[in-house]
Amino acid sequence: MRRVLAVVAAAAMVAGSLAVRSRLDRTSTERSQVLRLTCTTELTAACTTLAHDDTRVRLTVEPAGTTADRLATADGDLGLDGWLTTAPWPDIVDLERGGHSLGRLFPATKPTLARSPLVVAVWKDRAAVLGATCKGPVGWRCLGEAAGAGGWSAIGGRPEWGDVKVGLAPPVSDGVGLAVLGQAVGSWFGRPDVSTGDLDDDAFKTWFAGLVRAVPPSAASPIETMLATGPAAFDAAGAVEAEAGPLLATAARGKQVDLLYPSPMATADVVLATPAVDAAGSSASLRGVAAGSAARKALAGSGWRVDGQPRSQGVPDTPGLPATAGLPSPGLLDALRARWHEVTGR
Amino acid sequence: MSHPRRAIRTWTVLAAALAAITVAAACTSTGSSSSGTAGSSSQAVPKGCTAVDMASSPEKIDLITDLARRFNGSSASKSGSTCAFVRVHKQSSGVTEQLLAQGWPDEATNGTRPTVWSPASSAWGAILDEQLRTAGQPPMVPTGAAAPKPLQLTPLVIAMPKPMADALGYPQTPIGYGDILKLAQDPAGWGGKGHPEWGPFRLGKTNPNFSTSALSATIAEYYAATGKTKDLSNEDLARPEVDAFARGVESSVVHYGDITLTFLNNWYRNDARGTALTYASAVAVEEKSVIDYNKGNPDGILDPGEQPRPPKIPLVAIYPKEGTLFSDSPFIVLDAPWVTPQAKDASRLFETFVLQPDNQQRVLSFGFRPGNPQVAMGDPITRANGVDPDQPQNVLGVPDPAVLVKVLELWGQQRKSARVLMVLDVSGSMGEPADNQGNTKLDLAKQAAIDSLGQFKPDDQVGLRIFSTEISATPPTDYVDLVPIGAVGTQRELLATKIRSLTPTQGTPLYSVSRASYTVMRDNFDTARINAVVLLTDGKNEDPADNNLDALLNDLRAGNEGQSSRPVRIFPIAYGKDADLGTLRRIAEATNAAAYDATNPTTISSVLTAVVSNF
Numbered sequence: 001m002r003r004v005l006a007v008v009a010a011a012a013m014v015a016g017s018l019a020v021r022s023r024l025d026r027t028s029t030e031r032s033q034v035l036r037l038t039c040t041t042e043l044t045a046a047c048t049t050l051a052h053d054d055t056r057v058r059l060t061v062e063p064a065g066t067t068a069d070r071l072a073t074a075d076g077d078l079g080l081d082g083w084l085t086t087a088p089w090p091d092i093v094d095l096e097r098g099g100h101s102l103g104r105l106f107p108a109t110k111p112t113l114a115r116s117p118l119v120v121a122v123w124k125d126r127a128a129v130l131g132a133t134c135k136g137p138v139g140w141r142c143l144g145e146a147a148g149a150g151g152w153s154a155i156g157g158r159p160e161w162g163d164v165k166v167g168l169a170p171p172v173s174d175g176v177g178l179a180v181l182g183q184a185v186g187s188w189f190g191r192p193d194v195s196t197g198d199l200d201d202d203a204f205k206t207w208f209a210g211l212v213r214a215v216p217p218s219a220a221s222p223i224e225t226m227l228a229t230g231p232a233a234f235d236a237a238g239a240v241e242a243e244a245g246p247l248l249a250t251a252a253r254g255k256q257v258d259l260l261y262p263s264p265m266a267t268a269d270v271v272l273a274t275p276a277v278d279a280a281g282s283s284a285s286l287r288g289v290a291a292g293s294a295a296r297k298a299l300a301g302s303g304w305r306v307d308g309q310p311r312s313q314g315v316p317d318t319p320g321l322p323a324t325a326g327l328p329s330p331g332l333l334d335a336l337r338a339r340w341h342e343v344t345g346r
Numbered sequence: 347m348s349h350p351r352r353a354i355r356t357w358t359v360l361a362a363a364l365a366a367i368t369v370a371a372a373c374t375s376t377g378s379s380s381s382g383t384a385g386s387s388s389q390a391v392p393k394g395c396t397a398v399d400m401a402s403s404p405e406k407i408d409l410i411t412d413l414a415r416r417f418n419g420s421s422a423s424k425s426g427s428t429c430a431f432v433r434v435h436k437q438s439s440g441v442t443e444q445l446l447a448q449g450w451p452d453e454a455t456n457g458t459r460p461t462v463w464s465p466a467s468s469a470w471g472a473i474l475d476e477q478l479r480t481a482g483q484p485p486m487v488p489t490g491a492a493a494p495k496p497l498q499l500t501p502l503v504i505a506m507p508k509p510m511a512d513a514l515g516y517p518q519t520p521i522g523y524g525d526i527l528k529l530a531q532d533p534a535g536w537g538g539k540g541h542p543e544w545g546p547f548r549l550g551k552t553n554p555n556f557s558t559s560a561l562s563a564t565i566a567e568y569y570a571a572t573g574k575t576k577d578l579s580n581e582d583l584a585r586p587e588v589d590a591f592a593r594g595v596e597s598s599v600v601h602y603g604d605i606t607l608t609f610l611n612n613w614y615r616n617d618a619r620g621t622a623l624t625y626a627s628a629v630a631v632e633e634k635s636v637i638d639y640n641k642g643n644p645d646g647i648l649d650p651g652e653q654p655r656p657p658k659i660p661l662v663a664i665y666p667k668e669g670t671l672f673s674d675s676p677f678i679v680l681d682a683p684w685v686t687p688q689a690k691d692a693s694r695l696f697e698t699f700v701l702q703p704d705n706q707q708r709v710l711s712f713g714f715r716p717g718n719p720q721v722a723m724g725d726p727i728t729r730a731n732g733v734d735p736d737q738p739q740n741v742l743g744v745p746d747p748a749v750l751v752k753v754l755e756l757w758g759q760q761r762k763s764a765r766v767l768m769v770l771d772v773s774g775s776m777g778e779p780a781d782n783q784g785n786t787k788l789d790l791a792k793q794a795a796i797d798s799l800g801q802f803k804p805d806d807q808v809g810l811r812i813f814s815t816e817i818s819a820t821p822p823t824d825y826v827d828l829v830p831i832g833a834v835g836t837q838r839e840l841l842a843t844k845i846r847s848l849t850p851t852q853g854t855p856l857y858s859v860s861r862a863s864y865t866v867m868r869d870n871f872d873t874a875r876i877n878a879v880v881l882l883t884d885g886k887n888e889d890p891a892d893n894n895l896d897a898l899l900n901d902l903r904a905g906n907e908g909q910s911s912r913p914v915r916i917f918p919i920a921y922g923k924d925a926d927l928g929t930l931r932r933i934a935e936a937t938n939a940a941a942y943d944a945t946n947p948t949t950i951s952s953v954l955t956a957v958v959s960n961f
Binding site for chain 1 (some may be wrong): 743
């Protein structure tokens with residue numbers, strides 16, 4: 001009996017040690033696993049928090065356009081296990097890859113992690129003049145028409161305000177900048193389902209030229225520039241609520257600015273795009289990280305609307321969000337990106 | 347389609363033009379040194395901390411040094427395992443840009459390689475990256491999330507004495523460069539505004555090849571001429587009416603120069619004598635300078651024990667109605683090979699610290715606008731200090747590099763012409779050794795003088811006079827005119843040949859030659875030109891027959907004051923260790939000019955370059 005017990009005990013000890021060893025090995029593997037996350041500039045705050053909380057995450061932050069241009073022709077190692085960005089940039093990449101006879105990188109469906117409406121911040125005195133000119137809510141179509149009208153004095157504003165100056169992050173490289181431009185173009189046509197052929201409409205081209213003239217070259221965050229320099233730099237700026245709301249809530253000049261939600265509402269939606277090929281399982285791990293509560297809190301804490309998470313300071317509960325992003329198609333956005341570069345050289 | 351070769355040339359010319367004489371700015375005796383280290387460079391880095399060496403442009407050096415002192419050792423300098431220790435180095439923007447473009451060679455000579463660079467304007471970062479790009483190297487200025495943030499802002503303004511701004515109806519009546527052109531071209535001058543006692547309209551503007559604020563002012567001038575506020579093009583610049591506009595504005599310039607402090611110091615001295623309104627009518631400066639001036643601190647630096655004394659006539663900052671440009675002091679954490687990830691992390695701690703609201707309040711107290719939008723503008727950016735927190739209403743777009751180069755090229759042709767007498771000391775002491783390569787002081791001065799001729803445009807008029815006691819057997823015995831004043835375009839070689847042939851002779855009749863040179867220039871005054879004497883000397887007055895300095899200064903001052911004055915500026919250069927810099931400074935001040943310090947003879951080349959920037 002003793003022998004039996006001894007054998008059982010020995011077997012149990014061996015099994016236990018194997019189990020412990022296995023667990024240790026697994027933990028060690030997890031610990032040594034590197035998750036290469038590339039983040040779009042607008043998501044810097046949330047991504048920095050994520051990388052701080054999870055030591056496996058190796059973070060690269062760069063403009064969406066920079067990542068997209070690299071991935072559009074990438075073959076072999078992409079240099080990332082996941083790309084946290086705003087839709088539809090991953091689809092734009094796959095569209096461009098198709099043009100280069102390269103295969104898709106990302107699955108068609110990518111869960112939305114957070115959302116934020118596109119907004120326009122306008123100095124209140126300018127907003128009053130625009131309101132009269134637009135004969136209703138200020139939208140991008142009206143803003144573009146005002147920009148092309150020949151300065152503030154032509155639309156009832158004060159002559160010393162000079163030209164209508166609109167802040168827009170570079171649509172060629174900036175995720176939100178391209179989304180805002182897409183919303184503006186949809187606003188002119190009165191529908192988001194704009195086709196590339198529509199862009200050749202003469203009246204549209206005139207309007208577009210006026211808008212382009214109104215947008216001075218600017219850094220990635222026109223609204224921050226606007227609040228630091230006052231109306232000298234921009235009379236209005238397109239942005240995402242996640243950035244504009246918290247900034248306006250704390251800026252010294254915040255109360256001098258109206259935050260408008262142009263109609264029809266459009267949103268920037270945060271997605272994690274992970275490559276379809278995931279031999280090491282790193283992409284799957286990243287998806288787990290992104291779906292976790294830490295990521296949700298980090299996104300909500302940096303101004304994005306996340307279901308079930310409290311709003312950040314300056315981010316209101318209303319207006320509610322539409323069911324879809326309300327942006328033109330990836331193909332149209334890509335065409336706008338090219339058109340913008342062609343017209344402005346930047 | 348890009349043109350790499352042209353792009354390289356474009357950026358090289360632009361950067362060289364902008365950078366060249368920020369070095370020389372250090373030489374103006376009335377200003378402060380523009381390069382060097384601000385105190386803390388030799389500080390030992392505490393154990394466990396990472397050194398953050400920061401190159402800062404000079405105009406904010408006191409502020410950044412103060413902030414670094416507060417940061418080091420504070421809890422803000424530590425985060426997790428990172429501990430930062432900031433050491434601030436005063437470096438002109440252009441010099442730093444050139445060194446970075448070259449990969450920062452020779453730390454022993456050029457100082458410690460910076461981790462962080464904060465030039466006066468982010469334009470310098472763009473110039474650096476473009477230079478690196480054309481050289482096939484990666485950029486050093488980060489983009490995206492790490493893109494530099496402005497630490498502070500200050501707009502370019504036109505500073506004008508309050509009575510003059512009142513006479514123009516400002517601020518109820520907006521003023522722009524077009525209005526300045528009208529005033530400058532009105533034969534009645536200020537008489538057309540009811541104030542003939544103020545004489546003609548006189549504009550003070552530095553040289554855009556040397557000064558960032560001057561470059562901004564010149565860009566603004568061209569924008570005003572075109573009616574545009576962005577996207578200035580070479581085609582715009584080529585239009586005849588733009589050329590005429592620029593020439594018209596430049597025609598009203600008193601003189602140019604490398605730093606705006608020369609104008610502000612001269613204005614301040616004239617204010618004390620009650621002649622501020624006839625020295626200059628307006629000067630293009632940064633808003634911060636107006637605040638400093640009105641507080642009685644025209645150079646922005648208070649020496650220990652110095653009590654600021656507000657001027658009798660304050661200045662008003664005019665924000666040109668066409669728009670203006672901001673200097674934005676970006677905080678650039680360099681993507682340079684020598685900057686480690688630890689150093690970057692440490693740098694970010696200081697950036698965060700500087701942008702904190704409390705510290706942005708300090709930025710404000712130094713007369714800059716906060717870079718952090720959370721901090722409201724307040725004192726000293728108030729109307730009581732002559733500035734307007736609600737202005738400017740429009741900013742102008744920075745032109746692309748090729749256009750900037752064209753701006754500088756055209757300015758060289760359109761600027762006010764000069765009529766200059768170069769007066770060189772050939773006393774015996776000029777034969778003393780000046781360097782370890784066997785050159786005498788005269789050898790170095792001759793080469794520098796010959797090189798400086800290249801800075802004049804063909805229709806500038808330059809003459810050459812040498813002086814030493816008994817240099818001539820017939821009266822006047824103290825000087826000889828080797829080349830009469832004439833167009834540089836026709837006598838550049840003659841001037842160079844004569845300079846090459848100079849040899850040292852006797853003593854130094856400083857006062858008599860100063861008076862004689864001043865008198866001959868005043869007697870032949872040309873109202874369409876900047877009239878000036880460049881006086882290079884290595885000694886003290888050694889002429890017993892003319893040794894009354896006060897009498898000389900009174901004579902010089904009398905000719906330079908009043909609404910109908912014929913101002914002849916004397917720009918003396920104190921050359922070599924025995925030069926009488928104090929006396930030369932007084933001579934310069936008596937003619938509303940500036941003295942230059944070349945007491946180290948090997949600096950004479952850069953000093954002469956700075957002197958000629960006045961024309």
